[in-house]
Amino acid sequence: MYDIVADCSDNVPTRYLVNDACVLSGKTLVSASALRMEGQLTVYNYHGGPCYRCIFPKPPPPETVTNCSDGGVLGVVPGIMGCLQALEILKIASGQGSSCGQQLLMFDAQDAKFRTIRLRPKQNSCAVCGENPTVTHLVDYEVFCGSAATDKCRRLNLLSKDQRVTVQDYKSILDRSDFHLLLDVRPLVEVDICHLPSSLNIPLSSLENKKCDHIQVLKERIRQVKEQMSSEAQVPVYVICKLGNDSQKAVKVLEKMSGSEVDFVSVKDICGGLMAWSQKIDPLFPQY
Ligand SMILES: [Zn+2]
Structure with missing residues (x-):
């Protein structure tokens, strides 16, 4: 027997499953989540308040979801959210009640701030x-x-086969010293942990938001590679990230920019990203 359910899951399908099970069985759902430096907490299906589906009637497109495996999370943040979740459960179980039934508690670890939205x-x-x-x-x-x-081993498949290369293909490109640009689209904090030499770091978010100074740097680097190339061929750009999901999104963004915001380029994704590089090419390259 149980009266209160705690959702500590890490993926969207499980959140809908747990929500529906709670609504159908009339149980209160105390839900917490964390990503990078932020956490959220809500109590659903409580004293006439909304359920998870009331707030999110439709699941987000899978390619727009950043999970902890891709985005990372600072371990302390889920620890804090888990404690707050336990607190709400104890308050409900002891009859004191929760005030999170129709509000979202948000924790910003970077600024050390809590705020609530109705x-x-x-x-x-x-x-x-x-x-x-x-x-x-x-x-x-x-x-x-x-x-x-699951948030593990999530593999997006946004591109066609000819838009992707394997880490072995990319190793050959390096061995032949083919002119190209390697673009690492991870956030800077991850690039600081490890990166391949000579890669240019422009986070996916900067590409998506067309951040001016980053696009200028990209244009300049493409122009430099173009000058080195003797042919009129398009500059080959290889995009890499941690696991090969964000890099596929970046290829799509760059293809749209090619010939307008930047010179014409041929853009390819490096399948499996730096973790594949570490597993298959360079065992000394750090895994994180
Ligand atoms: Zn509902």
Whole structure:
């Protein structure tokens, strides 16, 4: 027997599964999450408040979700969120009650700040807790979300085969000293841990937001490689990240920029990223 459920999961399908199970069985759900330097806490399905689906009726596109495996998390942050989660559970269990039923508590570890935002109320149109629910039993949540119920080994497949090279292919490119630009799209904090020599670091977020100074640096580096190349061929740009997910997104962004914001380039993703490099090419390259 149990009365309160704590969601400590790390992926979207499991969050929907646990939410629906709690609504269908009438249990309160104390939900916490953490990513990088931020944490969030809410109590769902509590005293007439919203459920997770009321707030997030549709799962996000899988390629827009950053999980801890890709984005990283500072271990202390989930520790703090877990303690707060335990606190809310004890308050509810002891009858003191929680004030997180219709608000989201946000913790910013960088600025050492907590703030709360009020959530929208329970939605009459909600698919599981609304007036005419369409979800009346548990469904296949991996199909519903289009992603696996894990944050490990998540492999996006956004590109065609000819837009990708293996780490072995890239090693040959280095061995032949082919002119190219290696673009590392991880956040700077990860690049500081380890990076391949001569890579240019421009985080994916800067590419997506077309951050001016970063785009200028990119243009300049492409121009330098172009000068070194004797042919008129497009400058080959190879994009790398930790696991090969963000790099695929970056290839898509760069392809859109090619010929407009930057000179024409041929952009390819390095499959599996630096962790594949460490496993298959250079065992001394750090894994993190
Ligand atoms: Zn709902």
